[in-house]
Amino acid sequence: MNQDPITEKHKPLLFVDFFFRKLAFLTSYVFSVSIFSTAVAGFFASLFALYYLDAVNVVVSETFMDILKVSIVVYWVLIMLQMGILHRLGFSGVGKHIRTMNRMIRTYPNIHISPNETDSDYKSLSRSLMFFPLFNAINLFTWILVLVLFLIGVSIFTEGFNLSIILSLVTMAIIVFFIAICFSYILSEALTGEMREECKRIMKEKNIPYVDRSTATVRIKLIFFLVLFIVNLFLSNSLTYYNRDEIFNVIHFSLIAIVISMFLAHIIFTLIYNALRQMEMAAYDLMRGGTGIVFPRSLDKEFINVARGINQASKRILDYQSSLEEKVELRTGELNDALKSLKQKEVELQMELDFAAEIQSGIIPSSLPNWNGLRFASFYQPMGKVSGDYLDVFEFNDHIFCLMADVSGHGVPAALITMSAKQAFSTIIDEDLKPAEIFRQVNATLVERIQTSDYLTCFLLKIDKKNNFLYGSAGHPKAIHLDAGRGEVSLLDTEGMFIGSLIEANEYYENGQSKLRSGDRIFLYTDGLIEHKNSRGEEFGLHRLIDLVKIYKNLSLNEAVDTIVSHLKEFMGTAPIRDDISILAIELEPVWSKFIEFYSRGIRSLKTRELESAVNYLKEAYHLIPDYADLRFQLARLHFYLKDFHTSEELIRIHLKNHREDIEAIQLAINIYSKLSRKDEIEHYMNLLKGLSPEHAKNFG
Structure with a gap:
């Protein structure tokens, strides 16, 4: 014993x-x-x-x-x-x-x-x-x-x-x-x-x-x-x-x-x-x-x-034990007060997080309008209230940029870096620059701003009006390019290190190039999409994503994105979300070839003053892709030549709502309002023209 x-x-x-x-x-x-x-x-x-x-x-x-x-x-x-x-x-x-x-x-x-x-x-x-x-x-x-x-x-x-x-x-x-x-x-x-x-x-x-x-x-x-x-x-x-x-x-x-x-x-x-x-x-x-x-x-x-x-x-x-009973009552009161204070601070913190989430949601486009025959669909789900993912679209007269970025880490620190990245890209992106040069300038800016070990990966597309595109990757997952004609997929990738950590990374950024054809799709995404695991520890994976892109190629772009997300959620089951998930999908209209044929014939007819033919061709083009950027402007010109000033005014007004700095469109608007004797509108657009191009305003006057 x-x-x-x-x-x-x-x-x-x-x-x-x-x-x-x-x-x-x-x-x-x-x-x-x-x-x-x-x-x-x-x-x-x-x-x-x-x-x-x-x-x-x-x-x-x-x-x-x-x-x-x-x-x-x-x-x-x-x-x-x-x-x-x-x-x-x-x-x-x-x-x-x-x-x-x-x-x-x-x-x-x-x-x-x-x-x-x-x-x-x-x-x-x-x-x-x-x-x-x-x-x-x-x-x-x-x-x-x-x-x-x-x-x-x-x-x-x-x-x-x-x-x-x-x-x-x-x-x-x-x-x-x-x-x-x-x-x-x-x-x-x-x-x-x-x-x-x-x-x-x-x-x-x-x-x-x-x-x-x-x-x-x-x-x-x-x-x-x-x-x-x-x-x-x-x-x-x-x-x-x-x-x-x-x-x-x-x-x-x-x-x-x-x-x-x-x-x-x-x-x-x-x-x-x-x-x-x-x-x-x-x-x-x-x-x-x-x-x-x-x-x-x-x-x-x-x-x-x-x-x-x-x-x-x-x-x-x-000592702790001997004074415990005396301290319990005192501490209980203090703890109750502290608990109330903590609850209040928690409420305030949640309000601040909600405010931060609201601010951050403002930098993520809520809607992506069509551009030059391109359609867009997106999905954005933060792991918490704020996110380290960032997607954006930058539209210019002759080019559009599509950006997907992912900051290392999660939560508030990552969200703050996305805000800084948003400001840097918005300031630096210009349609005369290629993705690699944009990466170099943004990297130099963020290296100075980010004084921590955090960084971000990026994928950037630059698409012109002829649907040729340049692309660059800064350590980001490969983009998926679906060739609609052949039903095959290619992966888009270039050399490039992540952004915001090393200035030496500027030596490695490269550009790739390709072309979009009718019905082609490009999928940009963050690693949260392919690296999420199910309860058995299996990753969703790139191969599964590629298979889904092929299987659902006949669905609309929005339906295809929603279906991919549904498959991800079904795959994960009860497993928790451990990373932010973002998708940006781009599609060139399947009817693009027909549209561009009608549009080109209409422009040629307009130049040769074959106005009836121009009307027919441009109407056919309008029925195919009504939101094409220049189509309303050309229709407004055509109706002006046909002296249908009211229809012309309606079309040019809609066009200028989306293209406020289009000098030719402003000049056409002044002519239309002159025919309609609307002095206020004439004065408004003359002032706008003077602000954009005093030389054009002088010559126009």
Whole structure:
């Protein structure tokens, strides 16, 4: 059955706990710690020393051995007196740390710290417990150093200056120093850990400040273990070298060395485990509503730092908890006020977004009038209230430009860039410029304006009145050109990088060219159309779009666009819209060939003053494509020649409504209104003509 991690008790070393506490009760706490640390360390060091001296066959006199035995006895008596063996008789030991610990740590009925001491006493005890392992190791080193120097002096006195013996004693001393210091420090830390924890706990309860300091690291302890392994190898090799005929000694030492190494490893990993266990217990405690404070037993820097971090975090959590109830009521009121404010701001934000969407919708043509036999259809669906897609048509006397653009990203930032793009294209597009040159100028403008990583892709068509067209792509999806006569599709594309990010992109823009014939269609679109996915993760794709363009070629242009959108929505199913979707479709009237034939004959007849023939031809053309740009103007001229001034006036008025800067049409209007004696209209159009062309106005006058 697992023990509760909060109530589980950690013992310093379970297998010696009973004897440790019994000895502490009979003598003193520090003396008991010393016996189970210093004495054990001395015992292990002595074993290694004896095996080493045996390995190198050091021969000394009986006098030296007698002095050695007496010295060791005196050595241990002095250490026991120093550590407080006579504490119950009133002599608590030698040294401030020892006396403080023996005085404040009671050993009956169990080992505990006196609860009724002053703040300064607890601070002194905390420092003593913190530095005792290091003090114990240094103290043992000092005693051994004195003993070794004494023995070297004795060896010179009894054996003479024997360099071999002196070197052996020095080597032995180095081994003894390492083993004694290593074991005494680690064992002292393990044995005093419980009292360090209790002392800090008492200080915490009494609000006495304390500071955790490290005296070692886990790395140093592991290095101790590795060096012990090297010492084992050294002694084993020495025994093997000097005692080749007595292999039993080598085996015997190896077994002892393995046991001692395992003992050291057990202590080191027990210390590490207990330190980690303390962190785990603190986490459980905090999770169950406790303080979660860690009072680290370990003196290793790593665990001290972790404990300090846990304690700081626990303190913050406890501070939050302690003031939570007081703050709840206050915060509730503040939160309610904040919620009202947020709701109001949300309403305002939605209004602003609606306003932004309304403004943006103003830059997207709501209707696309026919031009020169071209019909247009479009679809525009933002992902949100505002969009990063932008489509537009720019009409001139002899050319029309069709633009599709897509800004990287979505939402308000993308929408702002579409506004900037609209302004740039509107300013720069001119019928004397080709798409590549327009891209260069717009790119230079937007590179200066867009100071972010955003950019836009574009596709631009320039179509003339003979239905020849130039096109250019700035990193945009390929346009689809449907050849109505052959029922085949070609993809329109050119080299070109996206716009608004790199001025170097100006080197790569190119122009392509082709021609529209009767019934031909061109589809411009953004990647949101072909890259949307269904619930299975499949893309709608360019091939599916091309198939739909072919299948529905006999539908009207608007019906074809609506059907493509319906197929997209059906394909997506319940999948969410993740991008803006835009389509701009252009079609040259299927009757264009017949229309242009009648129109051309009518113009020739008009020039030769065959007015009746001109009327017939132009009426046939009008029935085919009534909204052709110049057709009303030519009919107005024809009716003027036929002196049907009222019909001529009606036609020229409609024509000028869409072509306000057509100088020939303005001159014809002045002549018509002169025949009709309508002075106000004459004055109006004369002023308009003066504003457009003073030279024509002067000559006309």
